[in-house]
Amino acid sequence: MPAGDSAANEAQRQLLLATAHEKAAADARRTAASYGLASATEQRTARALAPLAAAGYHLLADRQWPGSRRAQVDMVVIGPGGVFVVDTKAWAEVSIVGDRIHRGDADVTDELMALADLAYRTEGELAEVGLAPGEVHAVAVLAGRSGVDEHVGPVRVVGERDVLQLVARHGQRLSPTQVDVVLTRALSWFRQVGAPAPVSTTLPEPVLPAPSTAVVAIPAQRHAADDAPVAPPVPDDPGTFTIEPLLDDATVQAALLDGLMAAPVEDWMAFLHPAQARVVRRSFNGPSRIRGAAGTGKTVVGLHRAAYLARTRQGRVLVTTYIRTLPDVLRQLLTRLAPDVVDRVEFAGVHETAKRILDERGVQHRIDGRQITAAWTSAWGRVAGGSIIDTDRHEQDYWHDEVRYVIKGRGLTQWEQYADLPRLGRRHRLGPQQRRVVWDLYQAYDAELRVRGVHDFADQIALAEAELRRQPPAEPYTAVIVDEAQDLSCVMLRMLHALVGDAPDGLTLVGDGQQTIYPGGFTLAEAGVSVAGRGTVLDINYRNTAEILQFASMLVADDEFADIEGATARGDRPTQVPRRGPKPVYVRCANQADRARRMVTRVQEAVRQVGTGYGDVGVLSLSRRGVDDATAALTAAGVPVVNLEKYDGVPVDAVKVGTIKRAKGLEFKQVLVVDVRASWFTEKPEQLDEVDRERREYRLREMYVAMTRARDGLWVASV
Missing domain, CATH: 3.40.50.300 (P-loop containing nucleotide triphosphate hydrolases)
Structure with missing residues (x-):
């Protein structure tokens, strides 16, 4: 080896090593700056949300991202308004176009979609304790911004000064007990962060001094207009941004008050x-x-x-x-x-x-109730009046239902289809001759509709179904x-x-x-x-x-x-019925006037109970006449009333009166069923023929529907 070569090689090696150290140091400084800035901005988000603690919220900061060893969640907020997974972004030159968010020229939508995915997985985790889907919200907070309220897919993007109002506006969706249940599960899902950030170099990790309890202040510039600190630029970020002062006390109090004063959402809406x-x-x-x-x-x-x-x-x-x-x-x-x-x-x-x-x-289609009735009456007179199906055992309505529901409801167009049809749900057996008359009645009715240039409601459905078969949407x-x-x-x-x-x-x-x-x-x-x-x-x-x-x-x-x-x-039976209450009341009235008087008294007694208003009471009848009679009696007594035909779900302080059919899908704290016959409870099905037995089954199912609309109290009256 020529003289001096070994020294030259060592010198070169040391220079390369120095370069590697310098690069590692530069990387570490950039990482430190990023973590330092993140710490500063996350602390400001935490301070912005801190007033929520007085309203029953829990703020979990620096939690481990479930499923990741290193990533972390800035903050999880849990309280009356639901669950909010919050991530603070110290981004400048942010623009949102459609469902995409850009940081300068870079598309950073995927970063927010990762947050959305976390909220979705959290939703599934908390569903195990009954939190309804939709009560977990992904929120990205733009540090130093205000007046921002946007959506990027399922992620809500708001400014640092807007996040408090966002959470508070959700009002009261969870009770204190429900908040505790969710919090317990969330603490096991979002574990405490304890691992250090990764060191991105192959060089030995430096020996760090013992941790200090002192808070390291991030150097800040000063805004020309006020004393608010200005964040230093993020390394390699395309621009800078300024941080405005956090909300003043009056604004904070107003935001909290709006949330606290919001009407509580029913338990079933947010907790299942x-x-x-x-x-x-x-x-x-x-x-x-x-x-x-x-x-x-x-x-x-x-x-x-x-x-x-x-x-x-x-x-x-x-x-x-x-x-x-x-x-x-x-x-x-x-x-x-x-x-x-x-x-x-x-x-x-x-x-x-x-x-x-x-x-x-x-x-083209035309619905005209009078013409439909006239078409049926004409068809009945031409085909069915005095025929084998015109008996005392069946009213015309029975055969009208047969045509509307059994024939038209199934879309039957050929006699052979009806001749062998099982007719599910109809107990009265029809022989071939009876079926032939019914089919002729159907055809005559259909022809009468065409002559009048109208369709009935079954035709309307059939026309739409045929259109969708002809050309899918x-x-x-x-x-x-x-x-x-x-x-x-x-x-x-x-x-x-x-x-x-x-x-x-x-x-x-x-x-x-x-x-x-x-x-x-x-x-x-x-x-x-x-x-x-x-x-x-x-x-x-x-x-x-x-x-x-x-x-x-x-x-x-x-x-x-x-x-x-x-x-x-034979019907499903619940395995659990956790609620208990007073026994239902069944009264036998002397006459219709006695029933009306007792009904009004019962309504007045019900609304005197704590937590029950007129709007919590439903008066249900099998017939429109029963609805009219109940409405007249309640109105005469000064009780506010709304007909279920006109009820659109907007809360109203009035007793809801309607037919049982209109009450399907609804519920009331107190239900009064007002036009029951005493004989319906005592007749024996085995003693009835198939016609009366079918009527009885539908009638009892309808009363079952009415009674099971009641949450707390049930009152049934017969004459």
Whole structure:
């Protein structure tokens, strides 16, 4: 080796080593600056949220990101308004376009989507203790900003000075007990951070001095306009930003007061049984069904599922039902439950949906109630009057139901289809001659409608279903949720199925066969829908007291019905009924005047109870005449009344009076059933012929529906 070469090589090695040390030092300084800035901005976010502690919130700072060894969550806020997963971003030159967020020229949307994914997984974790999906919020806070309130996908992006108001505006969605339950689970999910940041160099890690309890101040510039500190630029950041002063005391107090004064949301809106919460989030690879006895929370779960699918899927969600007035009520409930997505959920009755389809496609159709009645009367007179089906045992309404629900409701077009039809749900057996007359009646009625240039409501559904078969929708719904699905006809279900097909989570049927109060049952197989392996049964009654449920269940104890899945069923029975209360009251009145007097007295007694107002009372009748009589008696006594035909779900301090059919899907603290006959409780089914037995079954199911609307008290009167 020539003289001096070894020294030269060592010199070169030392220079390379020095360069490596210098690079490592520079990297460490940049990392230190980033962590220092993060510490400063996260501390300011913490100070901005600190006043929430006085309103029952818990602030968990510097928690470990579940599933990661190194990543951490800046803050998790848990309190009356729900759960907020908060991440502070010290970003400058931020712009949001559509669903994308940019930091200068760099697209940083993926960073926020990681936060969204964490909130989604947290939602699933907390569902195990009953927190409803939608009560976990992903929030990105832009340090030093104010007046920012944007969305990037499911992530709410706000300024540092706006985050307090954001949380406070959620009001009271969880009770103190529920907050404690959620907090306990969250502490095990978000563990305390304790690991140091990784050192990104192959050099030996330096020996650090012992930790100091002193707070390291981050050097700050001064804003020209005030004494607020200005954050130093983030290393390699395209720009700088200024930090404004935090909120003054008056603004903080106003924000907290707004949250505290907000009306509490009902417990069921934000806190479910864990089994219910899991059903809301469960994914199915095709149409699914949620069933259970009255009071098990099917409608609640259906609403939560609509909100969940609206948050996690692209496109529109439809919530529909046979009952015309129920969609407006459900819309109001979802407005309170999930105001962030209510605009992405469409509420419409089945007939309203059919009408919209026909209008959009320019299909002419005309509904005229008087002409429909005239068409039926004319057809009956020409074909059925004095025939084998015109007997004292059946009124015309029975045969009108046969045509509307059994024939038209199934979409039958050929005599051979009807001749051999099982007629599920109809006990009265029809021989070949009777069926022939009914079919001729149907054809005559259909011809009379055409002569008058009108359609009936069954035609409206059939026309819409045919249109969807002819041309599937250009923009199908993401999901269709059907409440009270047992009330649909076969053609209705085919129409709704055509809106989504067999797409995963596309069609959800919610209902209870025990509450079927319309004739003309059918099976899902007839409609071309399968829910095999995709059914869920809810079995805990949350609405009724054990006393109310026991009383109501006596009416349907021996009831058998043809379930839409094809089996003969006897009704689901809840495994638990946790609530107890007073026994239902049954009174036998001397006459109608006596019944009216007792009804008014009962309403007045009910509203004297603590926590019960006029709006918490429902007076239900099997007939429109009973509704009119009850309305007149209550109005004469000075009691405010609203007819369920006009009730849209907006809270009103008035007794709700309506038919039992209009009350389906609703609940009341106190229910009065006012037009029952005493003989209905005493007649023996084995002593009745098949005609009266069928009538009795539908009547008792209807009364069962009415009684199970009651949460706390039930009063039944007969004459």
